[in-house]
Amino acid sequence: MTAVSSIHPTAIVDPAAQLHPTVAVGPYAVIGPQVRIGAHTSIGAHCVIDGITTIGESNQIHSHAALGGGPQDKKYAGEPTRLEIGNRNTIREFCTFNTGTIQDQGVTRIGDDNWIMAYVHIAHDCQVGNNTILANNATLAGHVQVADWAIIGGLTGVHQFSKVGAHVMAGFASHISQDVPPFTMVDGHPLAVRGLNLEGLRRRGFSAERLAVIKQVYRVLYRSGLTLQAAMDALQNLHGSCEPEAQADVQLMLDFLAQSTRGIVR
Known part of the structure; x- marks a missing residue:
């Protein structure tokens, strides 16, 4: 582990973890041996970051996030799958992001400049682009794809293997079980297209x-x-x-x- 000046004394950071010297780690955080974290990223209190997890630069990860845990998939047998998070993301409290499975590409990816609010779950093998917003309690099942600039409202669930296109806006508590074409606004249960996301x-x-x-x-x-x-x-x-x-x-x-x-x- 690279020497880091701003690790709280109560944090547990495995000696094999690779943290840039500018990384800040809050109280009682736990960071596993196969974790790599880039410059100027901050890890909040009580976060758990485990698995083969790579986190880029200038991310703000708030307290109690659990990142890099194994997939919630009964077929998972401990294969070395990964979680990759890009740069400048805001990840709020109690988010859970899982690693991938060998049934897919073996990696869950989150891009750059995303705003991910509290209690969001991103399951195994999801692919989230750049500049997205996932509001509180949005839940992505396995293998979901969310393209750039999409907005997913709070308490919205996205069915496994579904795709959410670029510039989509999905309203509060929507049930997304089909693919949502780019530029559209959708909401409801059953889901319906309400128009274009013109604004x-x-x-x-x-x-x-x-x-x-x-x-x-x-x-x-x-x-x-x-x-x-x-x-x-x-x-x-x-x-x-x-x-x-x-x-x-x-x-x-x-x-x-x-x-x-x-x-x-x-």
């Missing part, structure tokens, strides 16, 4: 021209009465007629629809 897109600098194309995409997918395959064909035609920046938005939707495995919310 979120505006805040992220989407131009009026891009928004106009995204509205066309939404009309094709949700208002045209077309089958999913016919809607995808229509989106291909729209893709060919757009400006390059808007083409990327249409392509994002097309790629998501092509990769959907649970069927989309529609």
Whole structure:
């Protein structure tokens, strides 16, 4: 373990753990031997960080988080699977993130600049992108994918293997059991699409021209009465007629629809 000046004397840090000298560790935290933590990350009181866990730089991990525990999967037999957390994430109190399983890629990943509120659970093999918000008690079952800039409301559960697209906003206490296409707002149980996340897109600098194309995409997918395959064909035609920046938005939707495995919310 690299010498660290700001480890609280009551913390238990395994000598084999690799901590950057600028890492701060709070009272009664426990850090296991296969943990690596990057510069300027702070670990709150009573946190437990275990397993083969890599945490990047400038993360703020609040008290009582449990990161890197084995997957809650009865098939798990102690295989050396991993948890990887990027940079500049805020992880609030009592969050639980598990390592992956060999039935998938063997790694659970959280990207950069995410705001993860208290009591959030991220299960084995989840892939969470960048700039997401997971509100209090949001729960991701195994193998879930959450793309960049998605917002998942408090007390929302996401069924295993479901995909949540980029720029999605899922409302409070939603039940997500199908794939949620990019740019949409959804909520409820059963889940329903309520419209486009236009305010979120505006805040992220989407131009009026891009928004106009995204509205066309939404009309094709949700208002045209077309089958999913016919809607995808229509989106291909729209893709060919757009400006390059808007083409990327249409392509994002097309790629998501092509990769959907649970069927989309529609």
